[in-house]
Amino acid sequence: MTAVRDDRSAFVRHVEPVMGTAVSFELRAPLPVPGTLGRAIDWLHHVDATFSTHRIDSEISRLALGEVRVDDLGEQTREILDRCVRLAARTNGAFDAFSVPAPNGTRLDPSGLVKGWSIEVAAGILEAGGATNFTVNAGGDIVFRGERAPGRAWRAGIRHPDDPELQARVLEIRGPVGLATSGQYERGVHIIDPRTPMGPMELAGATVIGPDLGEADAFATAMFVMGVDGLDWIEDQEGYEAFLITFDHRTCWSSGFEALTVRRERPG
Amino acid sequence: MTPDPQLAARIEALERSRSSRPAPGPSTGRRRRHAARKSRIAALFLSIVTTGSLSVAFFFMEAGAQSQAAFAALPEPITPGRATSVVVPPVDAARSSRGAGPGRGESLTATPVRVEAFNGRRVDTRFGPLQVQVQVRAGTGELVDVAVVAFPDGDPTSRRINARSLPRLRSEALAAQSSRIDTISGATYTSRGYEASLQSAIDAVRAAGRQGGVAL
Numbered sequence: 001m002t003a004v005r006d007d008r009s010a011f012v013r014h015v016e017p018v019m020g021t022a023v024s025f026e027l028r029a030p031l032p033v034p035g036t037l038g039r040a041i042d043w044l045h046h047v048d049a050t051f052s053t054h055r056i057d058s059e060i061s062r063l064a065l066g067e068v069r070v071d072d073l074g075e076q077t078r079e080i081l082d083r084c085v086r087l088a089a090r091t092n093g094a095f096d097a098f099s100v101p102a103p104n105g106t107r108l109d110p111s112g113l114v115k116g117w118s119i120e121v122a123a124g125i126l127e128a129g130g131a132t133n134f135t136v137n138a139g140g141d142i143v144f145r146g147e148r149a150p151g152r153a154w155r156a157g158i159r160h161p162d163d164p165e166l167q168a169r170v171l172e173i174r175g176p177v178g179l180a181t182s183g184q185y186e187r188g189v190h191i192i193d194p195r196t197p198m199g200p201m202e203l204a205g206a207t208v209i210g211p212d213l214g215e216a217d218a219f220a221t222a223m224f225v226m227g228v229d230g231l232d233w234i235e236d237q238e239g240y241e242a243f244l245i246t247f248d249h250r251t252c253w254s255s256g257f258e259a260l261t262v263r264r265e266r267p268g
Numbered sequence: 269m270t271p272d273p274q275l276a277a278r279i280e281a282l283e284r285s286r287s288s289r290p291a292p293g294p295s296t297g298r299r300r301r302h303a304a305r306k307s308r309i310a311a312l313f314l315s316i317v318t319t320g321s322l323s324v325a326f327f328f329m330e331a332g333a334q335s336q337a338a339f340a341a342l343p344e345p346i347t348p349g350r351a352t353s354v355v356v357p358p359v360d361a362a363r364s365s366r367g368a369g370p371g372r373g374e375s376l377t378a379t380p381v382r383v384e385a386f387n388g389r390r391v392d393t394r395f396g397p398l399q400v401q402v403q404v405r406a407g408t409g410e411l412v413d414v415a416v417v418a419f420p421d422g423d424p425t426s427r428r429i430n431a432r433s434l435p436r437l438r439s440e441a442l443a444a445q446s447s448r449i450d451t452i453s454g455a456t457y458t459s460r461g462y463e464a465s466l467q468s469a470i471d472a473v474r475a476a477g478r479q480g481g482v483a484l
Contacts, residue, residue, distance in 0.1 A: 022468070026451070070283040156449060159466070163444065166444040181453045181454050182455060205454070250442060
């Protein structure tokens with residue numbers, strides 16, 4: 001952990017490799033009581049051990065492989081599965097943890113909810129320790145709390161699909177907010193047949209912002225599957241907004257999204 | 269491994285009963301209204317003015333400088349435009365492509381305004397034909413709405429995207445930005461991918477003790 005202090009502000013930064021990605025913490029003053037960050041990190045490793053579909057011994061893998069029953073699972077795991085069922089209904093099947101190919105060879109993978117949810121819980125741990133201004137970025141899915149500095153919002157970029165160094169949009173965000181993106185950059189838009197029937201290929205990326213990162217994470221996955229039609233759907237999800245990048249490099253977004261956007265800014 | 273007849277009938281419909289009882293929700297299910305919601309209508313108008321202008325400007329740029337000048341000269345009718353007078357509720361005009369859900373801010377549309385509509389010249393863009401209608405408030409010439417009356421429809425996917433995005437005026441060509449940012453959202457990267465990500469560069473700079481965002 002790296003802590004840096006100066007006269008005007010204090011902040012903590014930490015990057016934790018966990019859940020198959022890297023989780024970046026940035027905490028601004030006031031900092032939480034000692035041990036808080038460690039508890040948040042421990043929590044993420046616990047989630048990894050319980051929900052990972054890369055591990056054959058996680059609760060989720062054992063359930064999917066028929067080794068345990070739902071009643072044998074921990075309460076949190078059952079709640080997540082319940083929530084997956086409700087999300088499948090809410091997204092008309094566009095987010096369906098029970099019929100997606102999982103790394104363990106089964107078709108049960110709640111990762112699209114678990115990552116965002118676990119970061120949301122980690123944010124709660126940090127808040128319980130006294131932190132009010134921070135971000136936690138789990139491989140591109142982010143929770144925001146408070147501000148970057150008094151009177152200054154956090155600035156978040158949405159990655160440009162072609163170039164990891166560039167942003168498609170820049171947002172100004174004050175917490176509590178979750179921001180999640182689902183996308184497929186590496187395939188490259190140029191090899192996709194524009195006449196591909198409707199489906200995931202319609203979009204290069206789908207970003208969802210809203211009050212809960214677990215939901216935003218699942219919604220982003222759902223929107224990526226829904227394509228541009230998902231804009232109608234997201235308008236009915238209270239508190240959530242979306243930004244889409246199409247396969248042919250156009251962007252469109254839901255009605256409340258514009259208010260978050262920092263307009264064109266090009267450095268000298 | 270289990271034979272997976274539809275993942276064991278979706279884990280026996282999640283052992284039957286669980287989903288039928290009231291869901292407690294996870295411990296973190298706090299609900300806060302999105303701050304942006306309050307300014308939804310304001311944002312919509314901002315969207316119309318900025319995005320509409322940008323979208324139209326973008327397409328007209330493809331048509332050449334003459335059209336740009338015509339757009340800039342609003343509220344002059346765009347030649348060879350044909351003006352028609354219509355009465356529309358200002359917000360619904362922009363939201364017309366969406367079903368008006370009950371109780372979703374529609375009360376703000378109570379006062380209709382008289383607007384004049386001008387059809388722009390039909391131009392050929394590299395995606396196909398485009399024709400824009402500009403609606404201005406009668407008398408003041410204030411921009412009320414910009415509607416696309418013809419748009420590129422060369423292929424089915426473009427048609428679907430256009431049907432959703434262009435009439436809403438919340439669509440534009442993807443543009444790259446390079447900005448001071450604190451953090452970046454994107455499709456999930458792996459632990460290895462992180463090393464090559466912009467987020468790792470941001471983290472590295474911050475860890476070195478520099479304040480402020482990364483200027484790139």
